[in-house]
Amino acid sequence: MGRLSIDHVQPGMILAKDAHTFRKQLLLPTGTALSDKNIEMMKAWGVSEVDTEGCAEPSLEDVEARLREIPALAAANVALDHRFSDVRDDAMMKEILTIVKKQLLEEHK
């Protein structure tokens, strides 16, 4: 899916390119399945963005599945679905909805 801010990297994502320290030393090689520890290490070494593989970016369906697990966000989620109900089939609007729902999850953390 391309470049992701380190703040949005999730455990399980696969590195599509080597991750380097700010001094250009190799930190983690391409193909690493990231663990929490890896992500913390990259943050500690000042990595701000990494390239991750295709399946890394969560789809709307993934995000919605995670949202369903958080009762506190149910009302906000319903309101969002309602607002988007007429435009959800549009590809760009679906992307925007995905971003908003992802942010809803992140803001809840």
Added chain:
Amino acid sequence: MNSTATTEVSWEGVLSKIRTFPTLPMVVHKITELVSQPETSAKDIEAVIAKDQVLTAKLLRLVNSPFYGFPQKVTTISRAVGIIGFEALRNLVFSSSVINLFRSQGSDIFRPAEFWKHSVGTALGAKELARHLGEKQVEEFFVGGLIHDIGKLVHEEYFGDPFRQACSLAIRNDILLRQAEQEVLHFTHDQTGGLLMTQWNLPPKVLAMVRFHHQPAEAREYQREAGVIHLADILCRAKGMGSGGDNKIPLLDQSTWNTLGLTLGDLEQVMQRMAEHFDEAVAFLES
């Protein structure tokens, strides 16, 4: 409110009513004039603004707020001008002046506080998008976002009854307020807003932002400007900041999206910044 059963609901009615809508304070015109003259100094600007103590205090508070985030305390208007520049200052003066227009009574169905939040959210979105697009005058986009729906205030003021009917229809039928306005009033807030921009003698860019925020492709050479407001409006609704009078989101105009050349990553960052600055912006602009 002066709407009665005899209120003429027609475009001609709008044309005659709009002349009595509040004008911009003289200071806005003076500053606009000064800013356009190459020989104007920061001191000249200060001399005009200093006559208005409320405005002076407000501008200094805004410039010193975390919202603008300058490292040292700014204590004079001329210093403020030196830091933020003439154009940004003009836009600040403008923003602080139009806020008063948003203090209408409203009703259960059209709530000024929610409308104000929608306007501020769109303004923030427009400014952030402009930044991502590498625009120099990002404050101008802030202003455009702030007043993009000002036509609704004109409707509320002069066509109160039919406008509130349109608001009810929008909620009842779950449609965009613009569509409901079209059905009840036969004209829409973007048309009325465009008219007011002409009456206020605002630059064509700002006129285009207000007039074409629902149809940016029709703004021709200003498609980019109108497109930024169009997109900011969508992002603001998506983030649930306030309400423009309905519970729906307009469809993003595809040709405008292509023209802007932004990425989804840009949108993600813009929406994040909007959320970060929203409460702060609402509070500062209201104070």
